[in-house]
Amino acid sequence: MSLPDLSDFDAVVYDLDGTLVNLRVDWNDAAHDAALVLQDAGVDATSMDLWDMLDVADEAGVRDELERELASHERQGAWVSDLLPLADYLPDDGVPSGVCSLNAEDACRVALDVHDLSHHVDAVVGRDTVETRKPDPEPLLTTLDRIDADPDDAVFVGDSARDEVTAERAGVAFRYVGDGPSGV
Incomplete structure (x- = not known):
């Protein structure tokens, strides 16, 4: 490089x-947990990527909760980066x-x-x-x-x-x- x-x-x-x-973030796990946040808000996120989930989270009023979930995964990945x-x-x-x-x-x-x-x-x-x-x-x-x-x-x-x-x-x-x- x-x-x-x-x-x-x-x-x-x-x-x-x-x-x-x-x-070192397992983005599949992060996406799974983000989808659960949306599911709890009544949103089916099955076919969405994380960026789509963030956009939908705004509309569903759960952006802060979704951000906390993603940030948790990212912080864990940062500790072992x-x-x-x-x-x-x-x-x-x-x-x-x-x-x-x-x-x-x-x-x-x-x-x-x-x-x-x-x-x-x-x-x-x-x-x-x-x-x-x-x-x-x-x-x-x-x-x-x-x-x-x-x-x-x-x-x-x-x-x-x-x-x-x-x-x-x-x-x-x-x-x-x-x-x-x-x-x-």
């Missing part, structure tokens, strides 16, 4: 899972840094703490920090605002096509952590 050159930027925002760490090679460069990047993730903010903070990276990250924005989630630009722009960085001078580093679309919509440069997208 090749690492991106970030030297031309005044601020760097990283995706978390698949970029700095690998959260694996550090990825790009994380080694975080302490030495010399610029304001943030994390913008589809994972719950609390799980992001656990993973950063576990790997002693928290003091190198100036802002963390998770799926539950703002009203929208990637690929909407709001989470990335909020992260940049919190590190007092101009989108024109920053780069977003991620591992998925969704991350790339997020950067494009926010008007921010983008670099893949590896050789290309791992999925949308």
Whole structure:
């Protein structure tokens, strides 16, 4: 895997899972438990993925409960997460840094703490920090605002096509952590 050159930027925002760490989450178990939350609310989530379940949870009035369930799985996965090679460069990047993730903010903070990276990250924005989630630009722009960085001078580093679309919509440069997208 090749690492991106970030030297031309005044601020760097990283995706978390698949970029700095690998959260060990059993997503099938998480989806099963999320479906149970929806089932209790009278919603059949049999054919839904997690993103659909989150959208439906808003409509069913159980978003907070579903978020708690997913965040629990993510926090457990954060405690046993694996550090990825790009994380080694975080302490030495010399610029304001943030994390913008589809994972719950609390799980992001656990993973950063576990790997002693928290003091190198100036802002963390998770799926539950703002009203929208990637690929909407709001989470990335909020992260940049919190590190007092101009989108024109920053780069977003991620591992998925969704991350790339997020950067494009926010008007921010983008670099893949590896050789290309791992999925949308």
